[in-house]
Amino acid sequence: MAKYEGLAPEERARITDIQDLLIERFVEHKEAIEEGQRVRAKELEAEISELRREKENVTRWAAVG
Numbered sequence: 001m002a003k004y005e006g007l008a009p010e011e012r013a014r015i016t017d018i019q020d021l022l023i024e025r026f027v028e029h030k031e032a033i034e035e036g037q038r039v040r041a042k043e044l045e046a047e048i049s050e051l052r053r054e055k056e057n058v059t060r061w062a063a064v065g
Helices: 009-034 038-064
Strands: none
Touching: 009 038
16 A cells, blocks of 8 residues: 555545455456356446546546645
Protein backbone atom coordinates (compact mmCIF):
# COMPACT_ATOMS: atom_id res chain seq x y z
CA MET A 1 0.00 0.00 0.00
CA ALA A 2 3.07 2.25 0.04
CA LYS A 3 2.38 3.38 -3.52
CA TYR A 4 -0.91 4.87 -2.28
CA GLU A 5 0.72 6.67 0.63
CA GLY A 6 0.08 10.16 -0.76
CA LEU A 7 -3.66 9.59 -1.15
CA ALA A 8 -6.31 11.02 1.13
CA PRO A 9 -7.97 8.53 3.49
CA GLU A 10 -11.13 8.54 1.35
CA GLU A 11 -9.10 7.78 -1.77
CA ARG A 12 -7.23 4.96 -0.05
CA ALA A 13 -10.54 3.56 1.18
CA ARG A 14 -11.98 3.64 -2.35
CA ILE A 15 -8.87 1.90 -3.73
CA THR A 16 -9.31 -0.81 -1.08
CA ASP A 17 -12.99 -1.18 -2.00
CA ILE A 18 -12.13 -1.45 -5.68
CA GLN A 19 -9.45 -4.05 -5.00
CA ASP A 20 -11.94 -6.11 -2.98
CA LEU A 21 -14.48 -5.87 -5.80
CA LEU A 22 -11.84 -6.88 -8.34
CA ILE A 23 -11.01 -10.01 -6.35
CA GLU A 24 -14.70 -10.92 -6.20
CA ARG A 25 -15.16 -10.34 -9.92
CA PHE A 26 -12.08 -12.39 -10.84
CA VAL A 27 -13.39 -15.30 -8.77
CA GLU A 28 -16.84 -14.97 -10.35
CA HIS A 29 -15.22 -14.80 -13.80
CA LYS A 30 -13.23 -17.98 -13.17
CA GLU A 31 -16.38 -19.76 -12.02
CA ALA A 32 -18.36 -18.53 -15.03
CA ILE A 33 -15.66 -19.80 -17.39
CA GLU A 34 -15.55 -23.17 -15.62
CA GLU A 35 -19.35 -23.47 -15.87
CA GLY A 36 -19.40 -22.49 -19.53
CA GLN A 37 -21.30 -19.25 -18.91
CA ARG A 38 -19.73 -17.19 -21.68
CA VAL A 39 -22.19 -14.30 -21.54
CA ARG A 40 -21.71 -13.92 -17.78
CA ALA A 41 -17.93 -14.12 -18.24
CA LYS A 42 -18.07 -11.27 -20.79
CA GLU A 43 -20.19 -9.17 -18.44
CA LEU A 44 -17.66 -9.73 -15.67
CA GLU A 45 -14.79 -8.80 -17.99
CA ALA A 46 -16.54 -5.48 -18.65
CA GLU A 47 -17.01 -4.91 -14.90
CA ILE A 48 -13.35 -5.74 -14.27
CA SER A 49 -12.26 -3.26 -16.94
CA GLU A 50 -14.46 -0.55 -15.46
CA LEU A 51 -13.13 -1.15 -11.94
CA ARG A 52 -9.55 -0.99 -13.21
CA ARG A 53 -10.33 2.28 -14.99
CA GLU A 54 -11.87 3.71 -11.84
CA LYS A 55 -8.83 2.69 -9.79
CA GLU A 56 -6.53 4.41 -12.29
CA ASN A 57 -8.68 7.53 -12.21
CA VAL A 58 -8.59 7.72 -8.41
CA THR A 59 -4.82 7.49 -8.35
CA ARG A 60 -4.42 9.86 -11.31
CA TRP A 61 -6.63 12.56 -9.80
CA ALA A 62 -4.86 12.19 -6.46
CA ALA A 63 -1.51 12.77 -8.17
CA VAL A 64 -2.84 15.95 -9.80
CA GLY A 65 -4.51 17.26 -6.66
